[in-house]
Amino acid sequence: MSEKHSQCIHCSVESCKHLKPEQGICSLESIQVAPTPMAYSGDPADESMCQSYDCK
Ligand code: SF4
Numbered sequence: 001m002s003e004k005h006s007q008c009i010h011c012s013v014e015s016c017k018h019l020k021p022e023q024g025i026c027s028l029e030s031i032q033v034a035p036t037p038m039a040y041s042g043d044p045a046d047e048s049m050c051q052s053y054d055c056k
Contacts, residue, residue: 015056033049
């Protein structure tokens with residue numbers, strides 16, 4: 001991707017190796033968000049998840 005954005009990805013998933021815990025931000029330039037297998041319940045926690053997650 002060559003598009004430049006000033007977007008900041010705030011995150012608190014401490015088990016992910018891309019998290020900068022001191023700042024509470026993701027170190028990646030962009031992330032992929034995808035529906036979960038349990039989608040369509042209407043609960044935000046069921047509907048989306050970060051596909052760029054990598055376990056430490
Ligand atoms: S990759 Fe996803 S889960 Fe990991 S720090 Fe970035 S936003 Fe958070």
